[in-house]
Amino acid sequence: RAWMDADFRRQLSARRERVEDAFEFEGRKVGRGSYGQVFKTKPRSCADAPAGDYALKQIEGSGLSMSACREIALLRELKHPNVISLKQVYLAHETRQIWLLFDYAEHDLWRMINFHASAKKCNSQVSLPPNFTKSIMHQILCGIHYLHSNWVLHRDLKPANILVMGATSPERGRVKIADLGLARLFHQPLTPLTEIDPVVVTFWYRAPELLLGARHYTKAIDLWAIGCIMAELITDKPLFYCKQEEDIKTSSPYNRDQLERIFSVMGFPSQQDWRDLPHLPKYGDLVRNFGTGQQYARFSLGRHMSRSFGMSETSPEFRLLSRLLAMDPLRRPSAREALEDRYFLEEPRPAADVFNGFDIPYGKRDFISDSSDNKDDLARQQQSQPVHASLQQYQQSHQQALLLQQQQQQLS
Numbered sequence: 001r002a003w004m005d006a007d008f009r010r011q012l013s014a015r016r017e018r019v020e021d022a023f024e025f026e027g028r029k030v031g032r033g034s035y036g037q038v039f040k041t042k043p044r045s046c047a048d049a050p051a052g053d054y055a056l057k058q059i060e061g062s063g064l065s066m067s068a069c070r071e072i073a074l075l076r077e078l079k080h081p082n083v084i085s086l087k088q089v090y091l092a093h094e095t096r097q098i099w100l101l102f103d104y105a106e107h108d109l110w111r112m113i114n115f116h117a118s119a120k121k122c123n124s125q126v127s128l129p130p131n132f133t134k135s136i137m138h139q140i141l142c143g144i145h146y147l148h149s150n151w152v153l154h155r156d157l158k159p160a161n162i163l164v165m166g167a168t169s170p171e172r173g174r175v176k177i178a179d180l181g182l183a184r185l186f187h188q189p190l191t192p193l194t195e196i197d198p199v200v201v202t203f204w205y206r207a208p209e210l211l212l213g214a215r216h217y218t219k220a221i222d223l224w225a226i227g228c229i230m231a232e233l234i235t236d237k238p239l240f241y242c243k244q245e246e247d248i249k250t251s252s253p254y255n256r257d258q259l260e261r262i263f264s265v266m267g268f269p270s271q272q273d274w275r276d277l278p279h280l281p282k283y284g285d286l287v288r289n290f291g292t293g294q295q296y297a298r299f300s301l302g303r304h305m306s307r308s309f310g311m312s313e314t315s316p317e318f319r320l321l322s323r324l325l326a327m328d329p330l331r332r333p334s335a336r337e338a339l340e341d342r343y344f345l346e347e348p349r350p351a352a353d354v355f356n357g358f359d360i361p362y363g364k365r366d367f368i369s370d371s372s373d374n375k376d377d378l379a380r381q382q383q384s385q386p387v388h389a390s391l392q393q394y395q396q397s398h399q400q401a402l403l404l405q406q407q408q409q410q411l412s
Ligand SMILES: CNc1nccc(N2CC[C@H](NC(=O)Nc3ccc(CN4CCOCC4)c(C(F)(F)F)c3)C2)n1
Pocket: 030, 031, 038, 055, 057, 071, 074, 075, 078, 083, 084, 102, 103, 104, 105, 106, 152, 153, 154, 155, 156, 163, 177, 178, 179, 180
């Protein structure tokens, strides 16, 4: 650093735009996880950023970590209407913090689907256009086709990572593939689950070959997840929902309960269905746990979708779904092949605004109060929480902490 003479550095530092000078983000936190935290911000009048809302991600830690480098390097190269776009990177030299600026997306499929599910529960229908699922699916596949053609695999597609632009955005109702990053429960043992990350570490979107020890991520693994998301958009329920029983820290990719759930929906893969199955690393465990799988003989996706949701097995919608959810990864379509499916060619055609002009029924994201941070810290200090070995323990201690908070509030 000696080579840069002092007053030159002073000039640079004086000219550098500071994120806190350009944007107002105090008390506007909308997301938090081990990846860092995300704020919904507006440019301050002095900033030269165009009006509108922005998402500011403050990357966890300081300095250019490997993951920060990857995220910045990747996002700078990626430019597609259905992939989140990085507008600006701020390096705060004093604190060595990194801030990423994005156009703000008010919605995501996790919150939208939960809204539909809870509306159904209290018998109030949400009015959405008939091509709602088709429009969302079309835009997810366009975004993934772009990523895959740039040899970028997503590897963690799930509803929470599919953002949708809100009513105030010029891109109203447009899908943006994102990666909100995983919140490791263990870093923030007392933060309410719903606050850390809408969907805690789940295996519900994991392709069967991954659960059976496949060593590499593939494009087909992303397409399986998209099939799971399509089913969930149709039924408002995770297709392969599985209670998170065992310790989620298990390092083994083999997850018996998750596989059991998949077989009870899809049936058990035969040699004809999936020729390479016996070559997967965990095939031995599979045979030990499930034998020849004849107890799943009468199950199939068609049976599940028609019995539980009255879906016709001859409809183009079902045919695309069953192509995406082929057990054998070699039989799944590429993103391009999926986009060419008859489902997207027949009426009603997919729309650029997935809400198709309908009113957007979902609320805005809630702000996460910083006070809960401090109370958590206080509770954490007093209770010196053990590292959470499982979700149950986490939830119990979280309940205790909430009780403690309430008692404190009554006392104070
Ligand atoms: C809450 N509202 C909101 N509106 C807009 C953006 C936004 N955020 C928060 C953080 C997120 N950051 C990313 O999405 N980053 C990101 C990082 C990497 C990648 C691509 N990799 C995924 C993992 O595998 C390797 C490739 C992506 C991408 F391309 F998937 F979108 C996004 C973007 N939030």
